[in-house]
Amino acid sequence: MNTKSYFLKETDFxxxxxxxxxxxxxxxxxxxxxxxxxxxxxxPKEVRLDYDVTILxxxxxxxxxxxxxxxxxxxxxxxxxxxxxxxxxxxxxxxxKAIDMLDLLFRENNEDWNYLAQRENTTIVGSNIQKVSKRAxxxxxxxxxxxxxxxxxxxxxxxxxxxxxxxxxxxxxLACGKFKPATQAQIDEAKKVNEEILDKCPEKLSxxxxxxAAKVRxxxxxxxxxxxxxxxxxxxxxxxxxxxxxxxxxxxxWNLDQVSxxxxxxxxxxxxxxxxxxxxxxxxxENFREARSQRYxxxxxxxxxxxxxxxxxxxxxxxxxxxAQCVPDIADPVRIxxxxxxx
Amino acid sequence: xxxSTRSTQTTYPNIFLPRPAxxxxxxxxxALEKHFTLKMKDGQPMLFEPxxxxxxxxxxxxEIPIGFASSPTRTQTxxxxxxxxxxVSGALTALEQGQTLYxxxxxxxxxxxxxxxxxxILIVAGGIGLCPTRSLxxxxxxxxSEFKKFTLFFGVKTPQEQLFLEDLALWRKSADVEYYExxxxxxxxxxxxxxxxTTLFKKVAVDPNTRVIVCGPPVMYKFVIAELDSIGVSRxxxxxDLERRMKCxxxxxxxxxxxxxYVCLDGPVFCFKDIENLEEAFR
Numbered sequence: 001m002n003t004k005s006y007f008l009k010e011t012d013f014x015x016x017x018x019x020x021x022x023x024x025x026x027x028x029x030x031x032x033x034x035x036x037x038x039x040x041x042x043x044p045k046e047v048r049l050d051y052d053v054t055i056l057x058x059x060x061x062x063x064x065x066x067x068x069x070x071x072x073x074x075x076x077x078x079x080x081x082x083x084x085x086x087x088x089x090x091x092x093x094x095x096x097k098a099i100d101m102l103d104l105l106f107r108e109n110n111e112d113w114n115y116l117a118q119r120e121n122t123t124i125v126g127s128n129i130q131k132v133s134k135r136a137x138x139x140x141x142x143x144x145x146x147x148x149x150x151x152x153x154x155x156x157x158x159x160x161x162x163x164x165x166x167x168x169x170x171x172x173x174l175a176c177g178k179f180k181p182a183t184q185a186q187i188d189e190a191k192k193v194n195e196e197i198l199d200k201c202p203e204k205l206s207x208x209x210x211x212x213a214a215k216v217r218x219x220x221x222x223x224x225x226x227x228x229x230x231x232x233x234x235x236x237x238x239x240x241x242x243x244x245x246x247x248x249x250x251x252x253x254w255n256l257d258q259v260s261x262x263x264x265x266x267x268x269x270x271x272x273x274x275x276x277x278x279x280x281x282x283x284x285x286e287n288f289r290e291a292r293s294q295r296y297x298x299x300x301x302x303x304x305x306x307x308x309x310x311x312x313x314x315x316x317x318x319x320x321x322x323x324a325q326c327v328p329d330i331a332d333p334v335r336i337x338x339x340x341x342x343x
Numbered sequence: 344x345x346x347s348t349r350s351t352q353t354t355y356p357n358i359f360l361p362r363p364a365x366x367x368x369x370x371x372x373x374a375l376e377k378h379f380t381l382k383m384k385d386g387q388p389m390l391f392e393p394x395x396x397x398x399x400x401x402x403x404x405x406e407i408p409i410g411f412a413s414s415p416t417r418t419q420t421x422x423x424x425x426x427x428x429x430x431v432s433g434a435l436t437a438l439e440q441g442q443t444l445y446x447x448x449x450x451x452x453x454x455x456x457x458x459x460x461x462x463x464i465l466i467v468a469g470g471i472g473l474c475p476t477r478s479l480x481x482x483x484x485x486x487x488s489e490f491k492k493f494t495l496f497f498g499v500k501t502p503q504e505q506l507f508l509e510d511l512a513l514w515r516k517s518a519d520v521e522y523y524e525x526x527x528x529x530x531x532x533x534x535x536x537x538x539x540x541t542t543l544f545k546k547v548a549v550d551p552n553t554r555v556i557v558c559g560p561p562v563m564y565k566f567v568i569a570e571l572d573s574i575g576v577s578r579x580x581x582x583x584d585l586e587r588r589m590k591c592x593x594x595x596x597x598x599x600x601x602x603x604x605y606v607c608l609d610g611p612v613f614c615f616k617d618i619e620n621l622e623e624a625f626r
Contacts, residue, residue: 069359072402077445079357109608110593113355220622247597250359250590252405261403263359268596275598278588281375281428286561288587288601288623298600298623306603 004171005187006163006179008154013161016177017044017089023176024085024123027061029054038088049090049156053133053319057243058095059102061088062118066266069114069250073260080262081113083121087173090127090154093147093194094138094317098243099124100149101311105246108310114265123169126153128190129197135320137203137334142313144209155190162190203320203334207341209313213305219340220297228336229296231328232271238299238322238331239269244315247275270302271295300336358593361400361445367420369440372506376471377436378412378424384443388418393478394453394584394612398592399423400445404434408589410475410611411449416485424474424506450592451611454479454556454582462554463492467567469540469559470499473506475584475611476558480510480520487519494521494547498540498559502526502533523547544570551575557615558584564625568615581615585624 008016020026021041029036029051036051038058056065068080091099099119106115126147151170155162162182165171182190205212239245249268254261268275275295276288289295307315316333323332368380383389391411400406413422427436438444464483468476483490495514499505505524514522523543525536536542540563549555551574557567564583571581587599587606594608602621604610618624 070357070361076363077360077402079355079360081355081357083355106595108594110358110595111356112358112593112595114357114359117355246595248590248595250406250596252400252403254403263400263402263406265590265596268598270597270600276588276600278586279428281426288561294623301602302600 004165005182005190006165006174007160007182007186008163008177008179009160012178014044017041017047019176020087020089020173024087026087026089027058028089047090049127049154050130051090052129052131053092053136053321053324055321055325056241057098057319057321058088058091059099059243059246061086062099062122063102063106063115063246066264067114068262068264070263071260072252072263077263081117083117086118086122087125088122089125091124091150092129092138092319093126094136094319095243096124096126096147096150097142097145097317098319100147101244101307101315102246103149104310105307123152123173124150125170125173126150128153128155128194130156132197132200132202133320133324134202135323135332136201136318137205137320138318139198139201140205141316141318141333142209145311145313155193157186157189157193162186164190201318203318203323203332205334205337207337209308212337212341213308213314216300216337216340217305219343220301222340222343224339224343225293225297226291228330228339229293231330232292232296233327234271234273234292234295235327236269236272237325237327239271240267241321241325243317243319243321244303245269270298296330300333303333304337359447359591361398361406361447363443364446366438366440366442366444369438372424372508373504375428376424376426376474376506378422378507379435379438379444380413380420380422381444381446382420383446389415389421389449390418391415391421391449392453392456393482394451394475395449395478396451396475396592396607396611397423397446397448398450399425399435400447401431401434401438402445405431406445406447406590407431407435408450408592408607410584411478412474414478414481414485416482422477424471426471447592451607452609454584454612455614456482459554460489462490463494463550463552464490465494465496465549465553465555467496467540467555467557467559467563468498469563470504471506472558472560472563472584473497476556477507477510479556480514484517484519492521492550492553493519494523494549494553496523496525496540496543498525498527498543500527502530521547539566541566541570544574549574549576551577553580555581556584556612557581561586561626568625578616578619579614582612583615583618584612585610 030046151167248265303316363384364381370378589599590596599606
């Protein structure tokens, strides 16, 4: 399908969002104190397309923090896959790239419909970055990986929005708003807005993906990992806020009746101490990544090297969430990579 | 968008949905290990390759990965052995004949049978490493003419930790397998070899042209590999059966990663040559 571009007046924005809300649950960026989060909205007034970055990535609308996989009871087990129509609205391009990576990872080898079903039932509308977060480096990471997999993209102009449609799912949204075909001048202006923002990233990688991947991989036995991770709490925040992290734990939970319950998965993180630990019995255990430097290294290897062949670039999109939310401030991929490149 | 329904009618396959299996027989092999013989409740045979594994679960407690301990040449039932070490294995080992547990699988890559057929075979099994390798041992014994010389090393810490006592009694007498066993620490009844598993290499001349399978506790591998190197066995001909923490068994949850490999997907059986340079593979 060729891209079609439309224009929506500023004054028609709220009614567009209202109509979308009648068709599906709309997840959009909303303010939470002085931060922003993706959340199901109950009014168009809540939508904040001027957000810089959200605390958690929008993947949670497709791959929730906690998700039932199977329900069980005396009669046996049943699938818990129950997707609902959702519109994920206002996703920045870096998060679009991350969702596209998750699409591939949950589909490859063994299709996991616990993810894919909600993905299929989700329409993704991207939006331009109006404000840049303090630790962003999306302009210089994985430049070869293009944002794709979204259905439409909305760009804010002074008097309204350019709305680009890429898929039939995106085209369906046209019925929700008073769209007019965009003029060439509006299309050009939107293009300019999205290009110019790329120069505003506060953090920058000074090397390309291939070069970084090779040098980081070769630095596996470097002393830097120990030095850089010295103040790590092993709290796993860098994993939890990451848009490309997708590791999970699986646990069974009983209902109050004590005969039925759910088998559920929940986001997990390779920085957590017991992530690779197995029990040997009698209180003994074997931890395959016992030192925090090993766990710290593993995250960066996953982000900068291990998945590159599959994804066409690093499994990092430069959102800067890990950098901003790490308490001792040691998770910033730019600083880690630059240290390795200089070593 | 005109639809106002909030659910879809599509039925999606769910790779996490396990199937019920009936416990046909149990045997408490050691103080910690319980041996189960299982049969799928839907009557379908379990089709698997030696070395593959299953996710085994008790609802309300959870799911754990366990290797097949029987050979696919015996199709009516299949075996697993569970060591009681935690919550799930504790719930599993409390089950008895006639009760139901749940399984997902077969999962992963097992032993490369096409590369083992027609060859000399040595299996080096330490402790409960004998459980997954038993799938191959029984396979070879059931199709003995397809293999050349077959040697089996089995080592445990103490005589009380020996598993599959009926099998061991057969193998000691069998002309189909050259069986050698050892214990790290003997008791007064033990008459056999005492010492770690590598001491068995002094008992028999291993032909350098042998396909070797190694499965045991993490600490065992580097010592066995060193012995094989000194004999001159090609690292291309050594296969290791590895264990890691595992949740999903389908290459998603991330727990079993060894560098960029997934034990549940790329393994649990690896050609040693393919992973010898992975820093996280061996200690």
